[in-house]
Structures are given as C-alpha cells and as structure tokens.
Amino acid sequence: MTAGTAANDTRSRLLDTALKLFSVHGVEGTSLQMIADELGVTKAAVYYHFKTKDEIAEAVAAPAVQELDQVIEAARARRTRGAQIDHALAGFVEVIVRHRLLLGLYNSDPGIQRVINRTFQAPRGEDIKTRMMLVLAGKDPSLADAITVHVVFTGIAMVGGAPEYAGIDDDTLRQHLLDAARRLLGRPRGKGPGKRLPEPALRRSPGV
Template identity: 35%
Template sequence: MAKPVAARGFARDRVVDAALELFAQRGIRGTSIQMIAARLGVTKASVYYQFQSKDDIVLAVAKPLIDDIRHIQRVAAMLPSHQARRDVALSGLIDLAIRHRQVANVIYGDPCMRQLMNNRPALRETIDGFTGLLFGPESTETEVVAMTLLTAGIYGCTADVRLDGISDDALRAKLQEVVRRFASTV
C-alpha cells in the first residue's frame, strides 16, 4: 500500500526545516545529508526517500523565496515605467526578506546557492529577471553598485541580531523609508 501523501508531505517539511537550521549554522556546503538525517533521528535513506539530492533540499528550502520573487515579477510586469517596476521590486524584496528572514539570510550570497542557480536555467532566469527590475535596461556601474548595496542592506537588516526586537511591521516601515530615501538619490 502506498504511503499517504500527507505523511510524505509532513516528512518533507521536517527535512526542509532541519536542513534550514543546519544551513543557518553551517552553511549549505558545510551541511551533509547525514547531518540532516541525524538531526531528524532517521537514516540517510529516509532523507533520500523524500529528496533525490542535497540540491533538491536546497531548492525546497529556497522555494518560498523564489515563488515570492516570481510573484513580484508578475506584478511589476504590469506596470508602465521602469521606476514603478523598481519600486514594486524593492518593496516586494523588503516584504519577502522579512517574511522569510531565516531562509533569505541562509540563501542570500551563499556560494553553493549561486552555483545551483547557475546550473538551473529556470532559476537563473528568475533571478536575472528580478535583477533586471532593480537595475533597469541601461544601468550605469554606479546604479548597479547602489542597487547591490541596497539589496544587501535589506537582507543584512533582516539578519542583524540588533534588530531582532523590532517587529516585522516596524522593520518593514523603517526599511521602506530608508529605501525610498536611498533610491531617490540613485
């Protein structure tokens, strides 16, 4: 008899949660399938039953973030000007970085994630499309540096332990205010 879908879904969620905790502690490269299995108190085979590879686990951890990025792109695509699309992208980035604080900070800038993105054309296309919203069709080097600084700062604020006491709503408001000020100078 086949395993019920709900049970497998729950097991997959447990693997993703354990992987996320370990990725946060050790990075993606520093986390093995064996470590994930040990964290769950199961065998490696049990983890492989849920996911074919560690890359698949990384993608499952990143999926909520990627889904949000795709949503932001769909919304921005309906807007008439580059500035309006950039504003939606920045606002959406703030929302997703706050909503997925732990995931965003584990995934953002991790060399393994960058390599995985480069090996998956659909994922690379999503990230490039989002980057295009921020940079625009003919950005200067200064604009690219400014947007890179701004996006890194958004992720940095959601990861900074000094800001842990700020509610998500308050942090969102403060980030949007700073982004508005900063983006108007670029």
C-alpha cells in the first residue's frame, strides 16, 4: 500500500466514523477527539486531513450532493419532458436510498442541515433544489404543480431517512418511494424493481 493509498483509506475511515458519531451525538455533540478515539488514532492524525469539524461534516455530505448534481444534469440532457422527469425521479430516489444514514441525520440535526444547505449551492453556483424543481415542474409551473413537486422532493428525503423505515431493505424502499412519487406527479407506474443507476456513476457515501 502506497502512502497516498494509506492516506485515502484513513480519510475514508475517518468519514465513516464521523458519520456514525454524528448520527448518535449530532454534529455539535461530536468532538474531533471523539472521532480520533473511535478511529484509534491521535487528534493530530485527524487534523492532518481536516482542520475543523465543519470541514468533516462537509466532506461527509459532499458525495450525496455531488451525486444529486449529476442526476439533475443527466436528466436535463434527456430529450423529452417525460424522460427528464423519469430520470430525475429514479436518480433522486437512488441517491436517497444510498445515503439513508446521512438523510436520517439531515432530518434531525441542525448542524448537518446547515452544512448540506450550504453545500447545495456549491456544485454549479445554483441551488440544487431550484434546479430539481425546474426539471420536475418545468418553467413557470402552476402553484399546484410547484407545491406537488415540493411535496415530492421533501417527502422522499424525509421518508428515506426516517428511523421507522430503517429496517426496510433498499429495493423495497426504492420501489415504494418511486411509486409514491410517480403517483403524485401523475407519471405511469414503473414495471418491476425501481431503476438503479450504475454503481460507478454514483459514489457511495461514507458509513452507508
């Protein structure tokens, strides 16, 4: 193992550990020393990778935000409105299912909410929620359409991270989320299991 590979492995394990501790203690209740102790390294080793806890929280959230950004751009490249909506829904649900632990934390912890909401602006200087709204509702949507899309976007995120559904397997949760979203948006029901995006296209988040 090269020095670079070892450093990347340590960074990955650090983010895994941080997400798990954040989920138990919250971002504010988790210290850098707690992360170091749980990881079995010195606090200096944590500082080698991240200078602040906010940097760690941003790194924990970044993969999910980047994946959602990719989903939106891929959906916008589809030729028809129907294809754009279907790709956006399938991709959004897939991101939510892949990052269930992070979503559960987002739904309950103001610290990670602050970080993710800030990170939502980062990929292209545009708010991701606004871009997703444009894909799902189109330009100049009616009030009814805008509210429906908001319910879909927020509801999928809330249910995906809800503790009462933590025991449901990924495939079952994916299918139910897709079916519910399609019903709300008036889209035809998909056939068979919900579509999964290829693994290389979506990097898995730490701790998931």
